[in-house]
Amino acid sequence: MTKSGKKPATNRDKATAKRRNQILEAAVICFLERGYHQTGVRDIATRAGVSLGNLYNHFPGKHDVLVEIAMLERQEMEPFLKILAAQSPAPKVLEKFLKAYGKYLAAPENVILTLEITSEAIRQPDIAQLFLENGDELTNALTAVLRRGIEDGDLRRVPDPEQVSQMILDVLEGGAYRSVLSKVPMRKVVGSVVDFVQASLLPRQ
Amino acid sequence: MTKSGKKPATNRDKATAKRRNQILEAAVICFLERGYHQTGVRDIATRAGVSLGNLYNHFPGKHDVLVEIAMLERQEMEPFLKILAAQSPAPKVLEKFLKAYGKYLAAPENVILTLEITSEAIRQPDIAQLFLENGDELTNALTAVLRRGIEDGDLRRVPDPEQVSQMILDVLEGGAYRSVLSKVPMRKVVGSVVDFVQASLLPRQ
Amino acid sequence: MTKSGKKPATNRDKATAKRRNQILEAAVICFLERGYHQTGVRDIATRAGVSLGNLYNHFPGKHDVLVEIAMLERQEMEPFLKILAAQSPAPKVLEKFLKAYGKYLAAPENVILTLEITSEAIRQPDIAQLFLENGDELTNALTAVLRRGIEDGDLRRVPDPEQVSQMILDVLEGGAYRSVLSKVPMRKVVGSVVDFVQASLLPRQ
Amino acid sequence: MTKSGKKPATNRDKATAKRRNQILEAAVICFLERGYHQTGVRDIATRAGVSLGNLYNHFPGKHDVLVEIAMLERQEMEPFLKILAAQSPAPKVLEKFLKAYGKYLAAPENVILTLEITSEAIRQPDIAQLFLENGDELTNALTAVLRRGIEDGDLRRVPDPEQVSQMILDVLEGGAYRSVLSKVPMRKVVGSVVDFVQASLLPRQ
DNA sequence: CATGAATGAGTGTTCATTCAT
DNA sequence: GATGAATGAACACTCATTCAT
Numbered sequence: 001m002t003k004s005g006k007k008p009a010t011n012r013d014k015a016t017a018k019r020r021n022q023i024l025e026a027a028v029i030c031f032l033e034r035g036y037h038q039t040g041v042r043d044i045a046t047r048a049g050v051s052l053g054n055l056y057n058h059f060p061g062k063h064d065v066l067v068e069i070a071m072l073e074r075q076e077m078e079p080f081l082k083i084l085a086a087q088s089p090a091p092k093v094l095e096k097f098l099k100a101y102g103k104y105l106a107a108p109e110n111v112i113l114t115l116e117i118t119s120e121a122i123r124q125p126d127i128a129q130l131f132l133e134n135g136d137e138l139t140n141a142l143t144a145v146l147r148r149g150i151e152d153g154d155l156r157r158v159p160d161p162e163q164v165s166q167m168i169l170d171v172l173e174g175g176a177y178r179s180v181l182s183k184v185p186m187r188k189v190v191g192s193v194v195d196f197v198q199a200s201l202l203p204r205q
Numbered sequence: 206m207t208k209s210g211k212k213p214a215t216n217r218d219k220a221t222a223k224r225r226n227q228i229l230e231a232a233v234i235c236f237l238e239r240g241y242h243q244t245g246v247r248d249i250a251t252r253a254g255v256s257l258g259n260l261y262n263h264f265p266g267k268h269d270v271l272v273e274i275a276m277l278e279r280q281e282m283e284p285f286l287k288i289l290a291a292q293s294p295a296p297k298v299l300e301k302f303l304k305a306y307g308k309y310l311a312a313p314e315n316v317i318l319t320l321e322i323t324s325e326a327i328r329q330p331d332i333a334q335l336f337l338e339n340g341d342e343l344t345n346a347l348t349a350v351l352r353r354g355i356e357d358g359d360l361r362r363v364p365d366p367e368q369v370s371q372m373i374l375d376v377l378e379g380g381a382y383r384s385v386l387s388k389v390p391m392r393k394v395v396g397s398v399v400d401f402v403q404a405s406l407l408p409r410q
Numbered sequence: 411m412t413k414s415g416k417k418p419a420t421n422r423d424k425a426t427a428k429r430r431n432q433i434l435e436a437a438v439i440c441f442l443e444r445g446y447h448q449t450g451v452r453d454i455a456t457r458a459g460v461s462l463g464n465l466y467n468h469f470p471g472k473h474d475v476l477v478e479i480a481m482l483e484r485q486e487m488e489p490f491l492k493i494l495a496a497q498s499p500a501p502k503v504l505e506k507f508l509k510a511y512g513k514y515l516a517a518p519e520n521v522i523l524t525l526e527i528t529s530e531a532i533r534q535p536d537i538a539q540l541f542l543e544n545g546d547e548l549t550n551a552l553t554a555v556l557r558r559g560i561e562d563g564d565l566r567r568v569p570d571p572e573q574v575s576q577m578i579l580d581v582l583e584g585g586a587y588r589s590v591l592s593k594v595p596m597r598k599v600v601g602s603v604v605d606f607v608q609a610s611l612l613p614r615q
Numbered sequence: 616m617t618k619s620g621k622k623p624a625t626n627r628d629k630a631t632a633k634r635r636n637q638i639l640e641a642a643v644i645c646f647l648e649r650g651y652h653q654t655g656v657r658d659i660a661t662r663a664g665v666s667l668g669n670l671y672n673h674f675p676g677k678h679d680v681l682v683e684i685a686m687l688e689r690q691e692m693e694p695f696l697k698i699l700a701a702q703s704p705a706p707k708v709l710e711k712f713l714k715a716y717g718k719y720l721a722a723p724e725n726v727i728l729t730l731e732i733t734s735e736a737i738r739q740p741d742i743a744q745l746f747l748e749n750g751d752e753l754t755n756a757l758t759a760v761l762r763r764g765i766e767d768g769d770l771r772r773v774p775d776p777e778q779v780s781q782m783i784l785d786v787l788e789g790g791a792y793r794s795v796l797s798k799v800p801m802r803k804v805v806g807s808v809v810d811f812v813q814a815s816l817l818p819r820q
Numbered sequence: 821c822a823t824g825a826a827t828g829a830g831t832g833t834t835c836a837t838t839c840a841t
Numbered sequence: 842g843a844t845g846a847a848t849g850a851a852c853a854c855t856c857a858t859t860c861a862t
Contacts (some may be wrong), residue, residue: 444738
């Protein structure tokens with residue numbers, strides 16, 4: 001699967017894949033600790049236990065390591081996509097999602113890494129695209145939930161469900177960022193978000 | 206003595222202050238164009254029409270230029286603080302604020318600069334503090350409006366008004382960031398925000 | 411006396427001379443603390459409580475400050491020249507001188523400053539000349555004592571009294587340098603020097 | 616493992632070692648010509664025919680280049696240590712040593728380099744230690760000769776043989792320094808030193 | 821695949837000195 | 842005489858990347 005449709009995955013392939021992972025993990029740690037720009041390729045290689053030159057056998061350059069990390073981030077969204085795919089009533093799904101995603105964002109490393117990527121995205125189109133795609137998956141799934149809730153009469157008929165899902169994510173992620181910076185417990189933040197969002201979306205009785 | 210009391214500001218002082226401003230403005234442009242880390246002190250000096258060495262007569266270092274810019278950002282909040290201080294009914298004030306601040310955030314440079322500072326704040330405590338103080342002014346003013354609205358019965362009795370103002374700001378700023386990245390018009394974003402926030406805060410009839 | 415034979419020394423002249431001294435004293439402290447090359451002209455000016463530009467009204471440049479200091483060092487030799495000029499028996503004079511000069515060299519600042527000058531002397535001919543002249547005064551006076559001692563029969567008839575006085579100074583100054591570096595008490599060093607020199611110079615009975 | 620045991624020294628290792636030497640030799644030349652502080656890392660790299668960056672693959676920094684040179688200086692003492700280890704009568708050994716070491720010091724480069732290191736030693740503890748260790752080897756060997764001479768009755772029973780060996784070295788090195796500065800031939804200096812030292816140490820008949 | 825020596829432009833910062841005020 | 846802004850070359854060092862082995 002690493003190369004072609006078949007699966008001849010030799011030991012060599014496996015060893016190589018392992019190296020890649022070592023490097024990626026090391027890079028994540030470095031980027032978290034010191035930031036993307038402050039991290040040198042040497043730092044990554046050293047931390048990964050790989051020679052400097054060899055790193056370039058696995059990645060074309062520092063930039064591409066970040067790109068790959070951004071792509072891995074996307075996989076982390078899977079559990080939340082699954083939650084959003086559930087067929088329970090929309091408000092229930094929504095609440096469950098907010099709490100789960102909020103818990104995930106309570107880990108500072110997830111926030112910092114995202115900010116690091118966000119920050120690069122502004123000037124680097126490929127990362128920007130990746131980042132938007134990442135977000136889109138989540139937004140789309142969330143939007144679908146909202147639409148379903150509206151149709152089922154479980155949610156208020158908001159004018160633009162897509163914008164709303166964006167806002168829901170913003171409000172959570174913004175809270176997460178502030179909780180990293182100012183040490184407000186994420187738990188408290190999530191509680192407020194749930195209340196705020198529900199108040200905005202639940203239909204007037 | 207150079208600042209306080211009357212205004213003994215000599216020509217020399219004025220020239221010096223002008224230089225500082227030249228440098229700061231040049232730095233803002235550079236940071237916007239290429240980002241803080243990609244910008245060299247040389248770039249700033251050149252753009253400011255100042256010699257490299259002389260820049261260091263006006264600022265202790267690159268870092269401090271960013272700090273000063275962050276401090277200037279704070280002053281930009283003044284008009285919005287004024288709006289929030291108005292004594293009209295809370296929902297009116299709120300809407301006016303959202304539109305005004307949204308309009309301000311429609312300028313990509315304001316968003317990018319904020320992100321640049323945000324991004325440094327994570328690893329540099331002095332900038333973090335400055336950044337939080339900056340935000341606090343706005344949050345506090347907004348919180349006051351919310352409290353007043355609640356007391357007047359104009360707004361729903363939310364459990365934690367401070368968190369709510371944070372969320373309102375997040376939702377606006379997050380939208381602004383996405384509008385920079387994905388070219389969604391900020392106008393549309395602000396519309397959704399106003400609806401979303403009002404739906405959440407206006408009391409059930 | 412500062413300029414011409416007369417003595418119109420105005421207040422202005424006195425103030426200026428005071429400034430010069432302030433600068434020189436500050437420079438000595440800086441050179442001792444951080445070394446000549448590590449010391450910046452700014453450091454000296456700041457320490458002297460003088461503006462950077464003004465320092466250049468008093469001295470043509472950093473180099474010349476060092477030259478002046480080297481010249482002042484020469485004056486410090488006066489007391490020892492006086493000791494050597496005494497008409498007591500040569501061995502007595504010699505011992506007294508060794509102890510007095512040794513005591514002077516026990517102060518690390520005197521040793522370090524000399525080394526700093528010595529070290530510059532290698533590459534800067536004007537300092538080299540000054541330094542040699544400095545030393546020559548002492549050597550000549552010491553040589554005179556030796557010659558007198560030899561003629562009086564109080565000292566061994568050494569082949570080259572001038573070389574001998576050089577060596578006597580070397581042995582003292584070398585000891586002083588080591589005492590700075592390795593914390594051997596200078597007192598002990600001087601004792602050994604006196605014994606060593608006397609043994610070499612006193613005539614066999 | 617690159618060093619110990621047999622000699623697996625690959626071509627690569629050898630090439631690397633050669634580079635190090637090139638750099639060290641270039642550094643010595645630079646330090647002699649212009650002094651440690653006046654020499655830029657670029658100067659060294661250029662003279663060594665090595666790129667600036669690559670120099671940092673071989674040495675952590677400029678300081679460490681000097682340290683390594685100081686360490687190499689120590690090896691230069693080997694021949695003199697051998698002379699001092701000879702079992703001939705102490706006065707003979709002493710004279711032979713003085714002449715040999717004096718001849719070595721007659722080369723200005725040896726004197727200047729030592730002064731350069733000496734001068735750094737004052738402010739840099741690691742160099743100070745290295746420098747003292749260097750000197751100690753010579754002093755100890757010389758002290759041993761003196762002690763032997765005293766026991767054999769070939770030398771005067773001096774109170775502190777260790778101090779005496781220090782002084783002997785000081786007198787030689789001081790002479791060498793002056794011969795560099797004032798162009799007095801080292802030959803003449805050494806002659807005087809031999810006389811002076813012997814006069815001090817040979818027992819009264 | 822693996823290594824680390826090699827490159828040289830680039831980093832932020834300091835320097836001694838000048839000069840308009 | 843006194844000030845400190847102005848200059849730009851120089852500083853030690855780091856960078857992402859290449860490539861011979």
